[in-house]
Amino acid sequence: MIGYIGKRMIAIIPIVIIATLVTFALIHISPVDPAEAYLTAAHIYPTPELLAEKRHEFGLDQPLLTQYVNTLQRIVQLDFGTSYLTNKPVWDEVKLRLPATAELALWSMLFSAVVSIPLGILAAVYKNSWIDMVSRAISYFGASIPQFWLGYLLIFFFSVKLDWLPVEGRGSWESLVLPTVTLSLVLIAVYTRLLRSSVLEQLGETYVQYARTRGIRERVIMLKHVLKIAISPLITGMGMNMGKLLTGTIIVEQVFSWPGFGRYFVEAIFNRDIPVIQCYVFFAACLFIVCNLLVDLVQLYMDPRISAKGRAEH
Numbered sequence: 001m002i003g004y005i006g007k008r009m010i011a012i013i014p015i016v017i018i019a020t021l022v023t024f025a026l027i028h029i030s031p032v033d034p035a036e037a038y039l040t041a042a043h044i045y046p047t048p049e050l051l052a053e054k055r056h057e058f059g060l061d062q063p064l065l066t067q068y069v070n071t072l073q074r075i076v077q078l079d080f081g082t083s084y085l086t087n088k089p090v091w092d093e094v095k096l097r098l099p100a101t102a103e104l105a106l107w108s109m110l111f112s113a114v115v116s117i118p119l120g121i122l123a124a125v126y127k128n129s130w131i132d133m134v135s136r137a138i139s140y141f142g143a144s145i146p147q148f149w150l151g152y153l154l155i156f157f158f159s160v161k162l163d164w165l166p167v168e169g170r171g172s173w174e175s176l177v178l179p180t181v182t183l184s185l186v187l188i189a190v191y192t193r194l195l196r197s198s199v200l201e202q203l204g205e206t207y208v209q210y211a212r213t214r215g216i217r218e219r220v221i222m223l224k225h226v227l228k229i230a231i232s233p234l235i236t237g238m239g240m241n242m243g244k245l246l247t248g249t250i251i252v253e254q255v256f257s258w259p260g261f262g263r264y265f266v267e268a269i270f271n272r273d274i275p276v277i278q279c280y281v282f283f284a285a286c287l288f289i290v291c292n293l294l295v296d297l298v299q300l301y302m303d304p305r306i307s308a309k310g311r312a313e314h
Contacts, residue, residue: 016289024071093264101249135193
């Protein structure tokens, strides 16, 4: 197991390097001149002299290889430069906003798991019953409605009409309800159908029929055998969606004016704040890599045969 984990950790290194290379290339392929973007954000007219001065200050007049090596050195130190808009270190700005995004992502993941796991199991056990039809309706609705439209609907009914919950901002637990439901509905739709299909597949396996003939209670079969295997795809989906939630809550944060990382990224795009954009792209890539690794470790803990299979393939 330790060898398997070590190999996975080593495999992360070239992926991170590729992520930095792609981020660096995208910045230089972009038609936006970083020096011009900086002066524009500072409301300074970009004269040729000022542009040349800023390009020299940013190191843009150096060879590309030198620029890339310098970029790697700064990234290792979590130095993504200074925001063009606020004139503050980008990483300091990101650290202020990450807790808000993490809070929203974690509550959304927790809520979606609490709803989808029992709903998916019941829909499989009572196939074609009314609860199965309800789960299908929830899944179709959650998968089809756009998140921004759902957010505005929830604001209209629960904030404007009923005045039960706040419209925007981050504060008490009430401010978490609407954005959490907005983010969770599509996850509930996916997880419910995924778990239902997985449970139904396992219920048709031979070992379940054999356990029933031995007189083992249905609850024991479900909890100790079926669910342990059927929940594996769900864990994989949840792990990958955690990375997506932490970096992809842009629309919901905009709708509810949530002071998170995604909203900060949108403002950076509108203002051509290249250091922030570069930080976001690199951070998102690393986050997906870490989430993927954590999912593999959880799967390895639940099924140690994965490690043995990996050794056999090599």
